Amino acid sequence: MIEIERKFLVTSDAFKKEATSKTFIIQGFLNTHPERTVRVRAVGKKGILTVKGKSSEDGTTRFEWETEIPLEEAKKLLQLCEKGIIEKYRHEVSFAKNLFEIDEFLGDNAGLVLAEIELNEVNQTFKKPSWLGEEVTGDIKYYNSQISKNPFKNW
Amino acid sequence: MIEIERKFLVTSDAFKKEATSKTFIIQGFLNTHPERTVRVRAVGKKGILTVKGKSSEDGTTRFEWETEIPLEEAKKLLQLCEKGIIEKYRHEVSFAKNLFEIDEFLGDNAGLVLAEIELNEVNQTFKKPSWLGEEVTGDIKYYNSQISKNPFKNW
Numbered sequence: 001m002i003e004i005e006r007k008f009l010v011t012s013d014a015f016k017k018e019a020t021s022k023t024f025i026i027q028g029f030l031n032t033h034p035e036r037t038v039r040v041r042a043v044g045k046k047g048i049l050t051v052k053g054k055s056s057e058d059g060t061t062r063f064e065w066e067t068e069i070p071l072e073e074a075k076k077l078l079q080l081c082e083k084g085i086i087e088k089y090r091h092e093v094s095f096a097k098n099l100f101e102i103d104e105f106l107g108d109n110a111g112l113v114l115a116e117i118e119l120n121e122v123n124q125t126f127k128k129p130s131w132l133g134e135e136v137t138g139d140i141k142y143y144n145s146q147i148s149k150n151p152f153k154n155w
Numbered sequence: 156m157i158e159i160e161r162k163f164l165v166t167s168d169a170f171k172k173e174a175t176s177k178t179f180i181i182q183g184f185l186n187t188h189p190e191r192t193v194r195v196r197a198v199g200k201k202g203i204l205t206v207k208g209k210s211s212e213d214g215t216t217r218f219e220w221e222t223e224i225p226l227e228e229a230k231k232l233l234q235l236c237e238k239g240i241i242e243k244y245r246h247e248v249s250f251a252k253n254l255f256e257i258d259e260f261l262g263d264n265a266g267l268v269l270a271e272i273e274l275n276e277v278n279q280t281f282k283k284p285s286w287l288g289e290e291v292t293g294d295i296k297y298y299n300s301q302i303s304k305n306p307f308k309n310w
Contacts, residue, residue, distance in 0.1 A: 030193050030206060031186035036235045038185050038193045049204070049222075051185060053235050065232060067204075067224060077220060080191045080208050 003064040004122055007142060009133035010113040015102055018129075019091040025103075027088075028081025032145040039144070040077040043090075047074025059138020060122050084148030096127035108151035114142060158219040159277055162297060164288035165268040170257055173284075174246040180258075182243075183236025187300040194299070195232040198245075202229025214293020215277055239303030251282035263306035269297060 023044050030038040034054055041048040047070055053063030069077075078085065086109065091102040098117055105112040115132060136142045141150070178199050185193040189209055196203040202225055208218030224232075233240065241264065246257040253272055260267040270287060291297045296305070 030191045031188070033186070036185045036237075051232060051235065063231075063235065065228060067222065069222060073220060076218075077206060080206065080218065082191075 001064060002061050004061050004119045004124075005116050006060060006119065006135060006137045007139075008115045008117075008135050008137075010102060010115050010131055011133035012131045014131045015091060015093050015100070015115070015129065018093045018095065019102070020094060021090075021092045023090045025088050025090050026078060026085060027144065028078045028085045029145050029148055030077065030081055032082060032149060034140070034145075037145045040074055040081060042071055042074045042078065045071055047071045047077075049074070049077070055138065057138075058122075060119075082148065084151065086144055086148050093129070095129045098126045100129070100132075105147070105152060108153045109147055110152070112147070112152040156219060157216050159216050159274045159279075160271050161215060161274065161290060161292045162294075163270045163272075163290050163292075165257060165270050165286055166288035167286045169286045170246060170248050170255070170270070170284065173248045173250065174257070175249060176245075176247045178245045180243050180245050181233060181240060182299065183233045183240045184300050184303055185232065185236055187237060187304065189295070189300075192300045195229055195236060197226055197229045197233065200226055202226045202232075204229070204232070210293065212293075213277075215274075237303065239306065241299055241303050248284070250284045253281045255284070255287075260302070260307060263308045264302055265307070267302070267307040 025041055025043050027039060027041040030040060037052045039050040046068055048066060049069050050066045055062045087106040089104040093100045093102060100115050100117050102113065102115045117126060140146055180196055180198050182194060182196040185195060192207045194205040201223055203221060204224050205221045210217045242261040244259040246259065248255045248257060255270050255272050257270045272281060295301055
C-alpha cells in the first residue's frame with residue numbers, strides 16, 4: 001500500500017494527558033537504504049517486520065508493507081540489525097477525529113519527541129493540537145532509519 | 156535457526172532424470188549486505204521472505220529466518236528490490252536418502268547450475284551423485300546475493 005503521512009515536532013508534554021495508549025517499542029533496521037528500508041520491531045507482545053520504499057519528493061507518500069511475526073523471532077532478528085537499536089514509547093492521541101502517533105524516544109535519543117498523522121489524501125486538512133510544533137515531513141534527519149545511525153544526542 | 160549447507164557445481168544434466176520436482180523461482184534482494192541479507196521470492200504460488208545472517212568462516216553455517224507471505228505481496232516487494240532479479244528452476248533430487256536442491260539459473264546466469272545439500276551436522280558425510288562437481292561452499296561469488304550483482308555471463 002501507499003502511505004500518506006506528515007510528521008511534526010512536539011513542543012510540550014501536554015499530549016500525555018490526552019493519550020489513550022502508551023506502548024514500548026524496540027526497533028532496528030536490517031537495511032537503511034532510502035529506497036528500501038527493512039525494519040524489525042518488538043511492540044509490546046508482537047513482532048512486526050516492515051518494508052518501506054522510497055519517499056515521494058515532498059516526503060508525504062511512501063510504499064509500506066508490513067507483516068506480524070512472533071515476538072521471539074523479532075528478537076532474534078533484532079540481534080542481526082545494524083547498530084543503533086531505537087527504544088521509544090509510542091503514545092496514541094485522538095484529536096478532532098484524527099489519530100496522532102507520538103514517539104517519545106529514549107536512550108541516545110532522549111529529548112526527541114515526534115508526532116505523525118496518517119492521512120487519506122495528500123491535501124487533506126486537519127486540526128492541529130496546541131502541542132504540535134514545526135512540520136518536519138520529508139526531512140531525512142527525522143527518519144527512524146537515520147536517527148538509528150545519527151542519534152539525537154549528537155545533533 | 157542455524158542452517159548447515161554445502162554447495163557444489165553440477166557437471167551434467169543427468170540430475171534431471173532423477174528430479175522429483177521442478178519449480179520456477181523469481182527472487183530479488185532488499186539487502187545484499189553479507190551480515191544481513193533480506194531475500195524476496197516468488198516460488199510457484201507462494202511468496203517467501205527470508206533473512207540470513209553472516210556465514211561462519213568455513214561458509215557452512217548461517218542464521219536463517221523465513222516466513223511465507225502472499226504471492227501478490229511478494230511481487231510488489233520484488234519491484235522494490237535491488238537490480239539483478241534472479242530467475243531459476245529449482246530441481247529436487249533425492250540421492251542416498253539425502254535431498255539435493257539444484258538451481259538451474261536462467262537469463263544473465265544461464266549455464267550456471269548449483270547443487271545444495273542441507274546437513275544436520277557440520278561433519279556429516281553423504282554419498283555424492285555422479286553429476287556433483289567441485290565444492291564451492293563459502294565461495295561468496297556463488298551466493299545468490301552476489302550473483303544478482305555480478306551475473307554469470309560476466310564471469
